[in-house]
Amino acid sequence: MRRLCDKMEGPGGIPGLLRAGLVAVLLLVPQAAPLIAQEGAPQTVPIAPAPMRMPVLTLDVERLFETTLWGKRIMSELAQESAALTAENNRIAEDLIAEEKALTDRRATLSPEAFRAEADAFDARATGIRNAQKAKAQALNQSFETRRQDFYVGIAPLMDELLAAREAVVLLDRRAIIRGFEAADITEDLAALVDARLGDGAAREAAVRAQRNGTQGAETPSQNGLDAGQGDPTRPAAEGAGEGAPAPTDATTGN
Numbered sequence: 001m002r003r004l005c006d007k008m009e010g011p012g013g014i015p016g017l018l019r020a021g022l023v024a025v026l027l028l029v030p031q032a033a034p035l036i037a038q039e040g041a042p043q044t045v046p047i048a049p050a051p052m053r054m055p056v057l058t059l060d061v062e063r064l065f066e067t068t069l070w071g072k073r074i075m076s077e078l079a080q081e082s083a084a085l086t087a088e089n090n091r092i093a094e095d096l097i098a099e100e101k102a103l104t105d106r107r108a109t110l111s112p113e114a115f116r117a118e119a120d121a122f123d124a125r126a127t128g129i130r131n132a133q134k135a136k137a138q139a140l141n142q143s144f145e146t147r148r149q150d151f152y153v154g155i156a157p158l159m160d161e162l163l164a165a166r167e168a169v170v171l172l173d174r175r176a177i178i179r180g181f182e183a184a185d186i187t188e189d190l191a192a193l194v195d196a197r198l199g200d201g202a203a204r205e206a207a208v209r210a211q212r213n214g215t216q217g218a219e220t221p222s223q224n225g226l227d228a229g230q231g232d233p234t235r236p237a238a239e240g241a242g243e244g245a246p247a248p249t250d251a252t253t254g255n
Contacts, residue, residue, distance in 0.1 A: 053167050058174040059159075060187040065151060067187075068194045070201025074147050081140055089133055096126055147205065150212070154204040158193050162186055 065071035103122060107115050163171055166186070174185060198204050 054181070054184050055168050056170045056172060056180075056184065057163065057166060057168045058172050058177055058180060058185045058187075059190065060174045060185065061152070064187050064191055064194075065148060067191050068151075068201070069199055070151055070154075070194060070205070071148075073200045073202070074144070074151065078140070078144050085133075085136055085140060092129060092133065096129070150205055150208040151201065153212075154198070154201060154208045155190070155194050158190060158197060162190055162193065 066075070100122065103115075103118055110118070159171060163169070171186075174187070194201075
């Protein structure tokens with residue numbers, strides 16, 4: 001970014017609007033540290049009983065996403081796509097800088113009218129390129145948010161299972177808790193369960209996406225211990241988690 005900004009300064013640089021636009025596009029690209037998703041065959045992990053019965057459990061939704069194999073895979077893929085878009089933006093910026101300089105060098109050989117026509121055409125094309133790259137960055141951000149929500153929908157049955165095993169009726173986002181017992185937090189237990197049952201989550205993510213798009217996925221709802229409708233965040237909590245309890249995914253998806 002500093003190298004690109006340095007090239008944009010000084011005589012013959014890109015006009016202010018174009019320069020600011022290209023910098024803004026680069027800033028829009030989401031940055032994520034490369035993470036390598038671990039691989040391994042899913043294993044059956046029993047749910048350990050809670051040391052004491054707690055009707056209310058808590059979950060650190062951000063840490064859950066960042067520490068599971070599924071979440072790490074999504075972030076790794078995001079990092080690769082972000083790096084590719086950043087490289088493309090840098091390449092386009094360098095090409096536009098070279099083109100703008102060539103036009104400036106030819107100014108002495110052109111009439112004022114001809115130079116103005118070429119300059120206006122260059123500005124219009126550069127603005128179109130800037131808008132296209134901005135749209136790509138926004139689409140990448142939206143894709144990440146959608147996949148993150150699919151993650152929470154996909155693990156909803158496992159949340160229900162933990163609620164039932166702990167004889168709890170409510171699962172709250174830990175960020176909304178002022179004080180509470182550490183034993184009420186199930187983040188680590190749920191992360192271990194997600195990794196053991198779903199691995200890197202590729203198959204479950206495809207099934208959730210197919211359900212969201214209204215198409216037939218490769219994985220049926222009954223696979224991986226799912227019953228029909230369990231991926232729906234609006235469904236009631238699992239039987240045994242308490243009648244009338246809100247869906248556990250409400251706190252994680254914001255719905």
